Amino acid sequence: MGTTVFERHPASSSAVAHSLQDSRQSVFWLDDLPADLVPTRPALVGEHTADLVVVGAGYTGLWTALHALRRDPAANVVIVEARTVGWAASGRNGGFCEASLTHGHENGARRWPEEIAQLERLGQDNLDAFEADLAAWGVDAQFERVGALDVATEPHQLAWLHEERDAHRADTVFLDEAAVRASVASPTYLGAVWHTRSNALVHPARLAAGLARAAEERGAVIFEDAPVRALENAGAGVRVVTADGAVTAPRAVLATNVFPSLLRRNVLMTVPVYDYVLMTEPLSAQQWDAVGWRDRQGIGDMANQFHYYRPTTDGRILFGGYDAIYHYGRRVRAEYEDRPESFRRLASHFFTTFPQLEGLRFTHRWxxxxxxxxxxxxxxxxARAGRVAYAAGFTGLGVGAARFAGDVMLDLLDGTPTERTELEMVRRRPLPFPPEPAAALGINATRWSLDRADHHGGRRNLLLKGLDAVGLGFDS
Incomplete structure (x- = not known):
């Protein structure tokens, strides 16, 4: 089996141990929220009514509420959240806000070739409107429209870069080895493409908190610490039931992301895959000089098991990805978040990427x-005769797409066809995952195959080729 640059040039075990010894298992973004963005909100107690009830106070639910209030400022919108605003994926992701609605051009073109140009236009329009909305509502999410670098770290990935460049001529700059290393000083880089306008960076928790504040300022009511137990029919509407109360409304939106669906039809539609992240301490001026990175792009490498990383406004580097771990049974559990071998591997890969930063420490891991x-x-x-709309399955690129999803769900509830609802991407449901034990066997075999491809010049085995043929090929 071949090796990758991360195995050919690993960091020393002492450097890895030193970098992690004072880190704490905690989400940097949530720890970094100022107190005024973390108000105390009530739990749901007793019976309530609304014009629209939204389950989930992450990005998808918050954008949906805001768009509903934009369409009808007098609407009574209630959001019911199991924990607190943005505590799950919306508060702990990498902060990459992509224009793509399809997890990249290749994935979209393979699945919806007749619609890909339209989907990419809608994605760019969505990102532009995302930026405009934050400005109009005064949401300080540390939004930076800096674009993204896709970097090649192995020779076989250079051909993929040329394909990326050819698919995105309008906003894409090709960088050869010398040019990319002049931009960001990593000895692992062999080339890159810079998508200059299709990605922004955000502070994830500030984004969620700011959207929640904007929704409340426009009349929405958010209940926290209120996990929903049931979704019941109630005359011409639905009733969202928690342990201590309920909300009845003619329409409901389910924005529950990775958590078990309230609809039986969606129980097998998603699986939870765990992703791991490190955050450094702030770099000194000398350390930043050694790295460069003055254009502040988000960066992802081209491997199947890829890394993503980006600078923060206070001078840190977030570094995550590579391991994507599925646990038997589709469960979401806090104990799955602490995986020392994944954090050690990420730390080693970080110092392979930036050996000039050896000695730097990580403050947070999550x-x-x-x-x-x-x-x-x-x-x-x-579902429920058109009274309930849902969106899920963002697969790690939901920061920007959640805004689009909010409009799609409101369009579906309104029942009037729009450009969005006529998309095949919206009209057709994907294949579900199989039940256990087949799900665990298939997912873990796929992950093993993706890792093997990375170690064999990108060559995909029969399993991956078969998945590609039926429209199930994907990255880690």
Missing amino acids: AGAIDTSTQFCAFFGT
């Missing part, structure tokens, strides 16, 4: 569950 779907991007639908 993980979160990604709502993975078989089409590798969000799916949509309605």
